[in-house]
Amino acid sequence: MQFDFSQEHRLFRDSLREFLAKEIEPIVDEKEKKGPLTKEEVLDLYAKFRKLGIGYDPESLSVYFEDPFYYGIASEEISRVWASLNVVLGMSFPVVFVNLASEQTKEVMMPKLEKNQLIGCLAATEPEAGSDTTTMKTTAELDGDEWVLNGTKTWISNATIADIALVVATNKETGMQDMFLVDRVNSPFETSELHKIGWRASPTGEIYLKNCRVPKENALSHMIQKALSKGELTEALPIHSGITKLYAYMSPLSAVFCMMRSGMALMATGISQAALDASIAYAKQRKAFGKPIGKFQLIQDMLYKMVAITESSRLLGYKALYLVSKGDPQARLMSSLAKGYACEGCVKVTYYGIQIHGGLGLSDEYPLERYFRDARVMTIPDGTTEIQKLIVGRELLGKGFSAYS
Numbered sequence: 283m284q285f286d287f288s289q290e291h292r293l294f295r296d297s298l299r300e301f302l303a304k305e306i307e308p309i310v311d312e313k314e315k316k317g318p319l320t321k322e323e324v325l326d327l328y329a330k331f332r333k334l335g336i337g338y339d340p341e342s343l344s345v346y347f348e349d350p351f352y353y354g355i356a357s358e359e360i361s362r363v364w365a366s367l368n369v370v371l372g373m374s375f376p377v378v379f380v381n382l383a384s385e386q387t388k389e390v391m392m393p394k395l396e397k398n399q400l401i402g403c404l405a406a407t408e409p410e411a412g413s414d415t416t417t418m419k420t421t422a423e424l425d426g427d428e429w430v431l432n433g434t435k436t437w438i439s440n441a442t443i444a445d446i447a448l449v450v451a452t453n454k455e456t457g458m459q460d461m462f463l464v465d466r467v468n469s470p471f472e473t474s475e476l477h478k479i480g481w482r483a484s485p486t487g488e489i490y491l492k493n494c495r496v497p498k499e500n501a502l503s504h505m506i507q508k509a510l511s512k513g514e515l516t517e518a519l520p521i522h523s524g525i526t527k528l529y530a531y532m533s534p535l536s537a538v539f540c541m542m543r544s545g546m547a548l549m550a551t552g553i554s555q556a557a558l559d560a561s562i563a564y565a566k567q568r569k570a571f572g573k574p575i576g577k578f579q580l581i582q583d584m585l586y587k588m589v590a591i592t593e594s595s596r597l598l599g600y601k602a603l604y605l606v607s608k609g610d611p612q613a614r615l616m617s618s619l620a621k622g623y624a625c626e627g628c629v630k631v632t633y634y635g636i637q638i639h640g641g642l643g644l645s646d647e648y649p650l651e652r653y654f655r656d657a658r659v660m661t662i663p664d665g666t667t668e669i670q671k672l673i674v675g676r677e678l679l680g681k682g683f684s685a686y687s
Protein backbone atom coordinates (compact mmCIF):
# COMPACT_ATOMS: atom_id res chain seq x y z
CA MET A 283 0.00 0.00 0.00
CA GLN A 284 1.20 3.49 -0.85
CA PHE A 285 0.77 5.98 1.99
CA ASP A 286 2.54 8.97 0.54
CA PHE A 287 1.76 11.57 -2.09
CA SER A 288 3.65 11.61 -5.37
CA GLN A 289 6.34 14.24 -5.75
CA GLU A 290 3.92 16.37 -7.87
CA HIS A 291 1.27 16.18 -5.17
CA ARG A 292 3.79 17.17 -2.50
CA LEU A 293 4.98 20.13 -4.55
CA PHE A 294 1.40 21.26 -5.10
CA ARG A 295 0.63 20.94 -1.36
CA ASP A 296 3.79 22.76 -0.31
CA SER A 297 3.28 25.70 -2.66
CA LEU A 298 -0.36 25.92 -1.58
CA ARG A 299 0.69 25.91 2.11
CA GLU A 300 3.21 28.64 1.46
CA PHE A 301 0.62 30.75 -0.37
CA LEU A 302 -1.99 30.25 2.38
CA ALA A 303 0.48 31.18 5.12
CA LYS A 304 1.57 34.34 3.30
CA GLU A 305 -1.60 35.61 1.65
CA ILE A 306 -4.57 34.14 3.49
CA GLU A 307 -3.71 33.52 7.15
CA PRO A 308 -3.12 37.21 7.88
CA ILE A 309 -6.59 38.22 6.63
CA VAL A 310 -8.80 35.33 7.82
CA ASP A 311 -9.93 36.57 11.21
CA GLU A 312 -10.83 40.06 10.07
CA LYS A 313 -12.70 38.87 6.97
CA GLU A 314 -14.52 36.11 8.80
CA LYS A 315 -15.77 38.55 11.44
CA LYS A 316 -17.17 40.84 8.74
CA GLY A 317 -19.47 38.06 7.48
CA PRO A 318 -20.17 36.86 3.93
CA LEU A 319 -17.48 37.77 1.40
CA THR A 320 -18.54 40.23 -1.29
CA LYS A 321 -18.36 39.32 -4.95
CA GLU A 322 -15.34 41.61 -5.42
CA GLU A 323 -13.49 39.94 -2.54
CA VAL A 324 -14.22 36.49 -3.98
CA LEU A 325 -13.06 37.49 -7.47
CA ASP A 326 -9.88 38.87 -5.99
CA LEU A 327 -9.26 35.55 -4.20
CA TYR A 328 -10.12 33.53 -7.35
CA ALA A 329 -7.50 35.55 -9.25
CA LYS A 330 -4.91 34.67 -6.62
CA PHE A 331 -5.80 30.97 -6.65
CA ARG A 332 -5.57 30.86 -10.42
CA LYS A 333 -1.86 31.60 -10.13
CA LEU A 334 -1.54 28.30 -8.24
CA GLY A 335 -3.51 26.40 -10.89
CA ILE A 336 -6.64 26.19 -8.75
CA GLY A 337 -9.79 27.32 -10.51
CA TYR A 338 -12.32 26.60 -13.22
CA ASP A 339 -10.81 28.32 -16.26
CA PRO A 340 -9.94 25.72 -18.90
CA GLU A 341 -6.24 25.69 -17.98
CA SER A 342 -6.68 25.34 -14.21
CA LEU A 343 -9.54 22.89 -14.59
CA SER A 344 -7.22 20.35 -16.13
CA VAL A 345 -5.24 20.34 -12.85
CA TYR A 346 -7.94 20.92 -10.24
CA PHE A 347 -10.44 18.40 -11.62
CA GLU A 348 -8.40 15.97 -13.71
CA ASP A 349 -6.65 14.54 -10.67
CA PRO A 350 -8.94 13.99 -7.65
CA PHE A 351 -5.93 14.16 -5.32
CA TYR A 352 -5.26 17.81 -6.17
CA TYR A 353 -8.87 18.53 -5.33
CA GLY A 354 -8.50 16.65 -2.01
CA ILE A 355 -5.24 18.34 -1.09
CA ALA A 356 -6.73 21.77 -1.88
CA SER A 357 -9.80 20.96 0.20
CA GLU A 358 -7.75 19.90 3.24
CA GLU A 359 -5.11 22.61 3.08
CA ILE A 360 -7.47 25.54 2.39
CA SER A 361 -9.83 24.39 5.17
CA ARG A 362 -6.96 24.10 7.63
CA VAL A 363 -6.59 27.85 7.23
CA TRP A 364 -10.09 29.05 6.28
CA ALA A 365 -13.02 26.65 5.88
CA SER A 366 -15.34 29.33 4.42
CA LEU A 367 -12.93 29.94 1.57
CA ASN A 368 -12.95 26.27 0.63
CA VAL A 369 -16.74 26.40 0.31
CA VAL A 370 -16.70 29.57 -1.81
CA LEU A 371 -14.21 27.95 -4.15
CA GLY A 372 -15.53 24.38 -4.18
CA MET A 373 -19.22 25.19 -4.60
CA SER A 374 -18.55 27.23 -7.73
CA PHE A 375 -18.05 24.00 -9.71
CA PRO A 376 -21.25 24.29 -11.86
CA VAL A 377 -19.45 26.96 -13.93
CA VAL A 378 -17.65 24.11 -15.72
CA PHE A 379 -20.88 23.39 -17.63
CA VAL A 380 -20.86 26.79 -19.36
CA ASN A 381 -18.70 25.25 -22.03
CA LEU A 382 -21.62 22.97 -23.02
CA ALA A 383 -24.42 25.56 -22.75
CA SER A 384 -26.38 27.59 -25.32
CA GLU A 385 -24.58 30.19 -27.44
CA GLN A 386 -26.46 32.88 -25.54
CA THR A 387 -25.04 31.71 -22.19
CA LYS A 388 -21.57 31.09 -23.58
CA GLU A 389 -21.41 34.55 -25.08
CA VAL A 390 -21.86 36.32 -21.75
CA MET A 391 -20.17 33.79 -19.46
CA MET A 392 -17.18 32.34 -21.33
CA PRO A 393 -15.06 35.52 -21.19
CA LYS A 394 -15.37 35.49 -17.38
CA LEU A 395 -14.79 31.73 -17.17
CA GLU A 396 -11.61 32.00 -19.22
CA LYS A 397 -10.23 34.38 -16.59
CA ASN A 398 -11.49 32.28 -13.64
CA GLN A 399 -13.81 35.15 -12.75
CA LEU A 400 -17.08 33.26 -12.89
CA ILE A 401 -18.91 32.26 -9.70
CA GLY A 402 -21.34 29.38 -9.63
CA CYS A 403 -23.68 27.57 -7.28
CA LEU A 404 -25.58 24.30 -7.10
CA ALA A 405 -29.24 24.85 -6.26
CA ALA A 406 -30.92 21.63 -5.15
CA THR A 407 -32.28 22.12 -1.61
CA GLU A 408 -35.73 23.65 -1.11
CA PRO A 409 -37.59 24.85 1.99
CA GLU A 410 -39.55 21.59 2.07
CA ALA A 411 -37.03 19.26 0.45
CA GLY A 412 -33.54 18.74 1.88
CA SER A 413 -32.53 15.13 2.51
CA ASP A 414 -35.60 13.93 0.63
CA THR A 415 -34.86 15.16 -2.89
CA THR A 416 -37.93 13.40 -4.29
CA THR A 417 -40.24 16.05 -2.83
CA MET A 418 -38.72 19.02 -4.65
CA LYS A 419 -41.32 21.43 -5.98
CA THR A 420 -39.34 23.53 -8.46
CA THR A 421 -40.67 22.95 -11.95
CA ALA A 422 -39.42 23.39 -15.51
CA GLU A 423 -41.92 23.79 -18.33
CA LEU A 424 -40.99 23.99 -21.99
CA ASP A 425 -42.39 27.03 -23.76
CA GLY A 426 -41.14 27.32 -27.33
CA ASP A 427 -37.34 27.31 -27.21
CA GLU A 428 -37.14 28.05 -23.52
CA TRP A 429 -37.62 26.36 -20.18
CA VAL A 430 -39.67 28.32 -17.68
CA LEU A 431 -38.48 27.67 -14.11
CA ASN A 432 -40.56 28.31 -11.01
CA GLY A 433 -39.64 27.56 -7.39
CA THR A 434 -37.57 28.51 -4.35
CA LYS A 435 -34.18 27.13 -3.39
CA THR A 436 -32.67 27.50 0.05
CA TRP A 437 -29.31 27.06 1.83
CA ILE A 438 -27.47 27.56 -1.43
CA SER A 439 -23.75 28.29 -1.06
CA ASN A 440 -22.66 31.26 -3.21
CA ALA A 441 -26.32 32.04 -4.13
CA THR A 442 -26.06 35.79 -3.56
CA ILE A 443 -22.83 36.26 -5.52
CA ALA A 444 -23.26 33.65 -8.26
CA ASP A 445 -23.29 34.42 -11.98
CA ILE A 446 -24.53 30.92 -12.75
CA ALA A 447 -26.84 28.54 -10.89
CA LEU A 448 -27.23 24.86 -11.71
CA VAL A 449 -30.84 24.36 -10.65
CA VAL A 450 -32.50 21.01 -9.98
CA ALA A 451 -36.11 21.06 -11.24
CA THR A 452 -38.81 18.62 -12.30
CA ASN A 453 -39.84 18.56 -15.94
CA LYS A 454 -43.56 19.31 -15.69
CA GLU A 455 -44.39 17.15 -18.69
CA THR A 456 -42.38 14.00 -17.93
CA GLY A 457 -42.18 14.26 -14.13
CA MET A 458 -38.42 13.57 -14.38
CA GLN A 459 -35.81 15.65 -12.57
CA ASP A 460 -33.15 17.44 -14.58
CA MET A 461 -30.69 20.24 -13.93
CA PHE A 462 -30.75 23.60 -15.69
CA LEU A 463 -27.92 26.05 -16.12
CA VAL A 464 -29.31 29.48 -15.33
CA ASP A 465 -27.08 32.43 -16.19
CA ARG A 466 -28.02 35.53 -14.33
CA VAL A 467 -27.51 37.94 -17.23
CA ASN A 468 -29.94 36.28 -19.64
CA SER A 469 -32.18 34.74 -16.98
CA PRO A 470 -32.22 37.04 -13.94
CA PHE A 471 -33.28 35.73 -10.53
CA GLU A 472 -33.58 37.22 -7.05
CA THR A 473 -31.71 36.04 -3.96
CA SER A 474 -31.57 36.77 -0.24
CA GLU A 475 -28.87 36.15 2.37
CA LEU A 476 -29.07 33.53 5.16
CA HIS A 477 -27.00 33.73 8.34
CA LYS A 478 -25.50 30.76 10.13
CA ILE A 479 -23.35 29.56 13.05
CA GLY A 480 -20.20 28.83 11.04
CA TRP A 481 -18.70 29.19 7.54
CA ARG A 482 -19.58 32.83 8.10
CA ALA A 483 -17.53 34.28 5.25
CA SER A 484 -19.15 31.87 2.80
CA PRO A 485 -22.30 33.51 1.40
CA THR A 486 -25.38 31.30 1.72
CA GLY A 487 -28.79 32.25 0.44
CA GLU A 488 -32.17 31.60 -1.04
CA ILE A 489 -32.89 31.74 -4.77
CA TYR A 490 -36.31 32.75 -6.09
CA LEU A 491 -37.19 31.57 -9.58
CA LYS A 492 -40.30 33.31 -10.91
CA ASN A 493 -41.05 32.47 -14.54
CA CYS A 494 -37.30 32.41 -15.06
CA ARG A 495 -36.71 31.69 -18.76
CA VAL A 496 -33.72 29.55 -19.72
CA PRO A 497 -32.62 28.46 -23.22
CA LYS A 498 -33.75 24.94 -24.11
CA GLU A 499 -30.13 23.92 -24.68
CA ASN A 500 -29.26 24.64 -21.02
CA ALA A 501 -30.86 21.46 -19.66
CA LEU A 502 -27.96 19.36 -18.32
CA SER A 503 -29.30 16.15 -19.90
CA HIS A 504 -29.38 17.92 -23.28
CA MET A 505 -25.89 19.38 -22.84
CA ILE A 506 -24.33 16.02 -21.90
CA GLN A 507 -26.20 14.16 -24.64
CA LYS A 508 -25.14 16.66 -27.29
CA ALA A 509 -21.49 16.60 -26.23
CA LEU A 510 -21.52 12.78 -26.07
CA SER A 511 -23.02 12.40 -29.54
CA LYS A 512 -20.38 14.72 -30.97
CA GLY A 513 -17.65 12.85 -29.05
CA GLU A 514 -16.70 16.14 -27.37
CA LEU A 515 -17.58 15.45 -23.75
CA THR A 516 -14.09 14.78 -22.38
CA GLU A 517 -12.65 17.71 -24.30
CA ALA A 518 -15.37 20.11 -23.15
CA LEU A 519 -15.41 18.77 -19.60
CA PRO A 520 -11.95 17.52 -18.60
CA ILE A 521 -13.15 15.50 -15.63
CA HIS A 522 -11.02 12.60 -14.40
CA SER A 523 -11.70 9.32 -16.22
CA GLY A 524 -12.40 7.66 -12.83
CA ILE A 525 -15.51 9.79 -12.41
CA THR A 526 -16.78 9.02 -15.90
CA LYS A 527 -16.13 5.30 -15.24
CA LEU A 528 -18.42 5.60 -12.21
CA TYR A 529 -21.29 6.52 -14.58
CA ALA A 530 -21.49 2.79 -15.39
CA TYR A 531 -22.60 2.13 -11.80
CA MET A 532 -24.44 5.31 -10.77
CA SER A 533 -25.92 8.55 -12.10
CA PRO A 534 -23.50 11.35 -13.07
CA LEU A 535 -24.80 13.34 -10.08
CA SER A 536 -24.05 10.47 -7.65
CA ALA A 537 -20.56 10.19 -9.17
CA VAL A 538 -20.00 13.92 -8.58
CA PHE A 539 -21.29 13.45 -5.01
CA CYS A 540 -18.61 10.76 -4.43
CA MET A 541 -16.00 13.39 -5.24
CA MET A 542 -17.71 16.14 -3.25
CA ARG A 543 -18.20 13.99 -0.16
CA SER A 544 -14.57 12.89 -0.22
CA GLY A 545 -13.71 16.59 -0.45
CA MET A 546 -15.95 17.32 2.56
CA ALA A 547 -14.15 14.59 4.53
CA LEU A 548 -10.83 16.24 3.76
CA MET A 549 -12.25 19.65 4.54
CA ALA A 550 -13.18 18.28 7.99
CA THR A 551 -9.67 16.81 8.26
CA GLY A 552 -8.23 20.28 7.59
CA ILE A 553 -10.34 21.83 10.37
CA SER A 554 -9.34 19.01 12.75
CA GLN A 555 -5.66 19.42 11.89
CA ALA A 556 -5.84 23.15 12.59
CA ALA A 557 -7.41 22.52 16.02
CA LEU A 558 -4.85 19.80 16.79
CA ASP A 559 -1.85 21.96 15.79
CA ALA A 560 -3.09 24.87 17.90
CA SER A 561 -3.74 22.57 20.87
CA ILE A 562 -0.29 20.93 20.75
CA ALA A 563 1.35 24.36 20.72
CA TYR A 564 -0.84 25.62 23.55
CA ALA A 565 -0.30 22.48 25.70
CA LYS A 566 3.46 23.07 25.56
CA GLN A 567 3.26 26.73 26.40
CA ARG A 568 0.43 27.13 28.96
CA LYS A 569 1.41 26.47 32.57
CA ALA A 570 -0.85 25.37 35.45
CA PHE A 571 0.17 24.06 38.88
CA GLY A 572 3.76 24.95 38.01
CA LYS A 573 4.14 22.92 34.82
CA PRO A 574 3.05 22.96 31.17
CA ILE A 575 -0.50 21.57 30.88
CA GLY A 576 0.86 19.16 28.23
CA LYS A 577 2.39 17.17 31.12
CA PHE A 578 -1.06 16.34 32.49
CA GLN A 579 -2.29 12.92 31.40
CA LEU A 580 -5.86 14.13 30.86
CA ILE A 581 -4.60 16.71 28.36
CA GLN A 582 -2.59 13.98 26.60
CA ASP A 583 -5.73 11.85 26.51
CA MET A 584 -7.55 14.62 24.62
CA LEU A 585 -4.62 15.03 22.22
CA TYR A 586 -4.67 11.26 21.65
CA LYS A 587 -8.36 11.35 20.71
CA MET A 588 -7.83 14.39 18.48
CA VAL A 589 -4.95 12.87 16.54
CA ALA A 590 -6.72 9.49 16.19
CA ILE A 591 -9.77 11.15 14.60
CA THR A 592 -7.69 13.46 12.40
CA GLU A 593 -5.50 10.68 11.03
CA SER A 594 -8.45 8.30 10.47
CA SER A 595 -10.40 11.05 8.70
CA ARG A 596 -7.47 11.76 6.39
CA LEU A 597 -7.01 8.07 5.52
CA LEU A 598 -10.72 7.63 4.81
CA GLY A 599 -10.88 10.81 2.72
CA TYR A 600 -7.93 9.95 0.52
CA LYS A 601 -9.00 6.30 0.25
CA ALA A 602 -12.37 7.51 -1.04
CA LEU A 603 -10.62 9.74 -3.57
CA TYR A 604 -8.36 6.85 -4.59
CA LEU A 605 -11.47 4.75 -5.33
CA VAL A 606 -12.99 7.69 -7.26
CA SER A 607 -9.80 7.96 -9.32
CA LYS A 608 -10.02 4.22 -10.14
CA GLY A 609 -13.71 4.47 -11.07
CA ASP A 610 -14.36 1.81 -8.41
CA PRO A 611 -18.06 1.59 -7.38
CA GLN A 612 -16.91 1.17 -3.74
CA ALA A 613 -16.29 4.93 -3.97
CA ARG A 614 -19.92 5.48 -3.01
CA LEU A 615 -19.64 3.60 0.29
CA MET A 616 -16.20 4.98 1.11
CA SER A 617 -17.03 8.63 0.32
CA SER A 618 -20.16 8.50 2.51
CA LEU A 619 -18.26 6.72 5.28
CA ALA A 620 -15.47 9.32 5.06
CA LYS A 621 -17.90 12.25 4.99
CA GLY A 622 -19.98 10.96 7.89
CA TYR A 623 -17.00 9.99 10.06
CA ALA A 624 -14.74 12.98 9.41
CA CYS A 625 -17.50 15.59 9.76
CA GLU A 626 -18.76 14.18 13.06
CA GLY A 627 -15.11 13.74 14.05
CA CYS A 628 -14.14 17.36 13.54
CA VAL A 629 -16.93 18.46 15.91
CA LYS A 630 -15.30 16.30 18.63
CA VAL A 631 -11.76 17.39 17.76
CA THR A 632 -12.63 21.10 17.91
CA TYR A 633 -14.53 20.51 21.18
CA TYR A 634 -11.36 19.04 22.73
CA GLY A 635 -9.34 21.87 21.21
CA ILE A 636 -11.46 24.42 23.04
CA GLN A 637 -11.23 22.38 26.25
CA ILE A 638 -7.42 22.35 26.09
CA HIS A 639 -7.39 26.12 25.58
CA GLY A 640 -9.62 26.71 28.63
CA GLY A 641 -11.29 30.14 28.66
CA LEU A 642 -9.19 31.34 25.73
CA GLY A 643 -10.73 28.60 23.61
CA LEU A 644 -14.03 30.44 23.85
CA SER A 645 -12.58 33.84 23.00
CA ASP A 646 -12.90 35.21 19.49
CA GLU A 647 -9.34 36.48 19.87
CA TYR A 648 -8.26 32.86 19.26
CA PRO A 649 -9.24 30.75 16.21
CA LEU A 650 -10.53 27.79 18.24
CA GLU A 651 -14.08 29.09 18.47
CA ARG A 652 -14.10 29.60 14.67
CA TYR A 653 -12.86 26.03 14.12
CA PHE A 654 -15.61 24.76 16.42
CA ARG A 655 -18.37 26.77 14.69
CA ASP A 656 -17.10 25.75 11.24
CA ALA A 657 -16.89 22.11 12.32
CA ARG A 658 -20.47 22.17 13.57
CA VAL A 659 -21.76 23.06 10.10
CA MET A 660 -19.99 20.09 8.51
CA THR A 661 -22.53 17.42 9.53
CA ILE A 662 -25.40 18.95 7.50
CA PRO A 663 -24.52 19.96 3.90
CA ASP A 664 -23.85 17.46 1.10
CA GLY A 665 -26.06 14.97 2.92
CA THR A 666 -26.44 14.87 6.70
CA THR A 667 -24.59 12.26 8.76
CA GLU A 668 -27.82 10.27 9.01
CA ILE A 669 -28.10 10.16 5.21
CA GLN A 670 -24.44 9.05 4.91
CA LYS A 671 -25.22 6.22 7.35
CA LEU A 672 -28.19 5.15 5.23
CA ILE A 673 -26.05 5.17 2.07
CA VAL A 674 -23.39 3.05 3.78
CA GLY A 675 -26.11 0.71 5.09
CA ARG A 676 -27.57 0.26 1.61
CA GLU A 677 -24.15 -0.30 0.07
CA LEU A 678 -23.31 -2.95 2.69
CA LEU A 679 -26.64 -4.75 2.58
CA GLY A 680 -27.75 -4.29 -1.02
CA LYS A 681 -30.34 -2.17 -2.83
CA GLY A 682 -33.30 -4.06 -1.35
CA PHE A 683 -32.31 -2.68 2.07
CA SER A 684 -32.45 1.00 1.12
CA ALA A 685 -34.03 2.79 4.09
CA TYR A 686 -35.56 5.54 2.03
CA SER A 687 -36.95 3.96 -1.10
Ligand SMILES: Cc1cc2nc3c(=O)[nH]c(=O)nc-3n(C[C@H](O)[C@H](O)[C@H](O)COP(=O)(O)OP(=O)(O)OC[C@H]3O[C@@H](n4cnc5c(N)ncnc54)[C@H](O)[C@@H]3O)c2cc1C
Binds near residue numbers: 407439662668672
Ligand atom coordinates in the same frame (compact mmCIF):
# COMPACT_ATOMS: atom_id res chain seq x y z
C1 LIG B 1 -24.11 25.89 5.28
C2 LIG B 1 -24.91 25.08 4.30
C3 LIG B 1 -24.58 25.12 2.95
C4 LIG B 1 -25.37 24.41 2.04
N1 LIG B 1 -25.08 24.48 0.70
C5 LIG B 1 -25.93 23.91 -0.19
C6 LIG B 1 -25.75 24.12 -1.60
O1 LIG B 1 -24.78 24.76 -2.03
N2 LIG B 1 -26.67 23.58 -2.45
C7 LIG B 1 -27.73 22.86 -2.01
O2 LIG B 1 -28.53 22.42 -2.83
N3 LIG B 1 -27.93 22.66 -0.68
C8 LIG B 1 -27.05 23.15 0.23
N4 LIG B 1 -27.26 22.98 1.57
C9 LIG B 1 -28.43 22.25 2.01
C10 LIG B 1 -28.09 20.89 2.61
O3 LIG B 1 -27.70 20.00 1.61
C11 LIG B 1 -29.33 20.43 3.38
O4 LIG B 1 -29.46 21.31 4.51
C12 LIG B 1 -29.20 18.99 3.84
O5 LIG B 1 -29.30 18.12 2.75
C13 LIG B 1 -30.28 18.63 4.88
O6 LIG B 1 -31.54 19.03 4.46
P1 LIG B 1 -32.51 19.83 5.46
O7 LIG B 1 -31.73 20.95 6.02
O8 LIG B 1 -33.75 20.13 4.73
O9 LIG B 1 -32.79 18.82 6.64
P2 LIG B 1 -33.90 17.65 6.62
O10 LIG B 1 -33.78 16.85 5.39
O11 LIG B 1 -35.22 18.25 6.93
O12 LIG B 1 -33.42 16.79 7.85
C14 LIG B 1 -33.72 17.11 9.21
C15 LIG B 1 -33.19 15.98 10.08
O13 LIG B 1 -33.85 14.75 9.74
C16 LIG B 1 -32.88 13.77 9.43
N5 LIG B 1 -33.41 12.86 8.42
C17 LIG B 1 -33.97 13.16 7.22
N6 LIG B 1 -34.31 12.04 6.57
C18 LIG B 1 -33.93 11.00 7.36
C19 LIG B 1 -34.02 9.58 7.24
N7 LIG B 1 -34.52 8.99 6.15
N8 LIG B 1 -33.55 8.84 8.26
C20 LIG B 1 -33.00 9.43 9.37
N9 LIG B 1 -32.91 10.75 9.54
C21 LIG B 1 -33.36 11.52 8.55
C22 LIG B 1 -31.67 14.55 8.94
O14 LIG B 1 -30.48 13.78 9.02
C23 LIG B 1 -31.70 15.73 9.90
O15 LIG B 1 -31.13 15.35 11.10
C24 LIG B 1 -26.46 23.64 2.50
C25 LIG B 1 -26.75 23.60 3.87
C26 LIG B 1 -26.00 24.31 4.78
C27 LIG B 1 -26.36 24.26 6.21
